[in-house]
Amino acid sequence: MATAISNGVRSSLASLQTITAQAAAVQNRLATGKKVNTAVDNPVNFFTAQSLNNRSDQLKGLLDGISNGIQTVQAASKGIDGITKLVGSLQSTVKQAQADAAQNRPTVVGTGTTLATASEAALTSKSLKDIALDKRVGSAGDTTVATATASSAGDLGIDTTATPALNIQIVTNPAAATSTTNISVALTANTTVRDVVNAINTSGVATAFVDEKGLLNVKGTGSETLGVGIGVGADAAAATTASATGTSNTAFGLAATDRTTGIASSGVTSATRSNLIEQFNTLRTQIDSLAKDAGFNGVNLLQGDKVTIAFNEKGGKNQTKLDIQGTNLTSDNIGIQQAGNAQVAGTINFQNDSDLEKATTALTNALTSLKSLSSTFGANLSVAQTRQDFTKDLAEVLSTGASNLVNADANEEAANLLSLQTRQQLSQTALSLSSQSDQAVLRLF
Incomplete structure (x- = not known):
C-alpha cells in the first residue's frame, strides 16, 4: 500500500534526488577525470576521441620501428667511421714504404x-x-x-x-x-x-x-x-x-x-718494405671484419642488407616509409688490394714504387667512396630522426585533441560539486521543514 505524502514533501524530495544525482555525476567526472565516459554522455565527442586515441596509439607503436631503423643506420655510420680510420692507417703504411728506397729498380x-x-x-x-x-x-x-x-x-x-x-x-x-x-x-x-x-x-x-x-x-x-x-x-x-x-x-x-730487350729488375727486396706488408694486410683484413660487425638487431647495412622504416599507420600505396639499401663493403669492393713482395696481378707489389703510387691513389679513392656512403647514410638518418620527432609530436597532438573532447575540467567540476553539496544541504533542510509541517497536523488530535 502506497504511502501518501504531501506536495511540499514530494517537491522537496524530488529536488533532493535531482541534486544527489547531479552530485553523483560530478563525483564520477572527478574520479575518472572525464566528462564523457560513455557514448551516452556525448556520442560525437566519445567516438571522435576514440578515433584520435586509436591513431595516436598506432603512431606510438611505430616509434619502436623507427628507433630500430635509426640505430641500424647509426651502427653502419659508426662502422664507416672506423673503416675510414683504418684506411688512414693504410695510407700511413704506404707512406712508410715509400720513404724507404726501392732496392729492385732496374x-x-x-x-x-x-x-x-x-x-x-x-x-x-x-x-x-x-x-x-x-x-x-x-x-x-x-x-x-x-x-x-x-x-x-x-x-x-x-x-x-x-x-x-x-x-x-x-x-x-x-x-x-x-x-x-x-x-x-x-x-x-x-x-x-x-x-x-x-x-x-x-x-x-x-x-x-x-x-x-x-x-x-x-x-x-x-x-x-x-x-x-x-x-x-x-x-x-x-x-x-x-x-x-x-x-x-x-x-x-x-x-x-x-x-x-731492356734491363730486368735486380730482384733485391727492401727488408723495411717487406716488414710493412703484413701490417698492411692485417689492416686490410680488419676492414672486412669491422664491416661485418657493424650490424644492429641482425641487420647490417655494410653487408648489403636493407632496412625499411614505416612512418605512418597506413598500408599499401598510402604507407609512408623510407627504404635504405645497404652496400656490401669490403676492402676489395673499395679498391684496396692485398699487398705482396712480387709482381702478381691483383696485388700491390710493395717493392715497386709504381704500385705504391697506385695504392696511394686507390686509398684516396676509397676514402672518397666512404665519404659518399657516409653522406648517404647521414641524409637517411636525418630524415628518420626528423620523422621520429614528427611522429612523437603528432601522437601527442592527437592525444591532446582527444582529451580536450572528453576530459573534465577539475576546477569547474569541483566548484559544481561544492555548489551541489550546498544545494543538497538546503534541500535536506527544506524536506525536514516540510515533514514538520505535516506533523503539526497530528497535534490537533
Whole structure:
C-alpha cells in the first residue's frame, strides 16, 4: 500500500534526488577525470576521441620501428667511421714504404766510353762525370764524335741540322710494351747531355744521371723490366720512330738492345718494405671484419642488407616509409688490394714504387667512396630522426585533441560539486521543514 505524502514533501524530495544525482555525476567526472565516459554522455565527442586515441596509439607503436631503423643506420655510420680510420692507417703504411728506397729498380747503364774518356779528363782537368754532362749532343753538319779539350766541350757526333729532333723512349716491359713514354728534346748546337738527363728526370717516369765513370744511367721507378731507346730524326715523328729501336743508343754509350730487350729488375727486396706488408694486410683484413660487425638487431647495412622504416599507420600505396639499401663493403669492393713482395696481378707489389703510387691513389679513392656512403647514410638518418620527432609530436597532438573532447575540467567540476553539496544541504533542510509541517497536523488530535 502506497504511502501518501504531501506536495511540499514530494517537491522537496524530488529536488533532493535531482541534486544527489547531479552530485553523483560530478563525483564520477572527478574520479575518472572525464566528462564523457560513455557514448551516452556525448556520442560525437566519445567516438571522435576514440578515433584520435586509436591513431595516436598506432603512431606510438611505430616509434619502436623507427628507433630500430635509426640505430641500424647509426651502427653502419659508426662502422664507416672506423673503416675510414683504418684506411688512414693504410695510407700511413704506404707512406712508410715509400720513404724507404726501392732496392729492385732496374737501371740501364752505359757500357761504352763514348761520353767521356781518361784522355779527355787529362786534356780538360775535369772529372769524367762533368765532361760527359757538358758534352754537346751534336752540331750543324756534324757526323763524327768530337773529343773534349781544354777549349771545347766536345760532342757526340749528331748532325743537328739534318736531325734537329731527339726522342727518348722509356718502356716498361719492352716485350709487351706495358707502358711507353716518349720524351722530346729539340736539338740545337747548344744542347748538351745534361739537357737530355734533365728531360728524363722531369718526365716522372724514370730518373737519369751520369756516374763518376762518365756513364749514362737511367733508372726506372718500378720493378718491371726497363727499356730505354734514344733516336734522332728530321722531326718529332721521325725521332719517335727511331727511338723505338734505339738507333742512337750507342751515341750515348747505351746498348741498342737496351730498348728492345731492356734491363730486368735486380730482384733485391727492401727488408723495411717487406716488414710493412703484413701490417698492411692485417689492416686490410680488419676492414672486412669491422664491416661485418657493424650490424644492429641482425641487420647490417655494410653487408648489403636493407632496412625499411614505416612512418605512418597506413598500408599499401598510402604507407609512408623510407627504404635504405645497404652496400656490401669490403676492402676489395673499395679498391684496396692485398699487398705482396712480387709482381702478381691483383696485388700491390710493395717493392715497386709504381704500385705504391697506385695504392696511394686507390686509398684516396676509397676514402672518397666512404665519404659518399657516409653522406648517404647521414641524409637517411636525418630524415628518420626528423620523422621520429614528427611522429612523437603528432601522437601527442592527437592525444591532446582527444582529451580536450572528453576530459573534465577539475576546477569547474569541483566548484559544481561544492555548489551541489550546498544545494543538497538546503534541500535536506527544506524536506525536514516540510515533514514538520505535516506533523503539526497530528497535534490537533
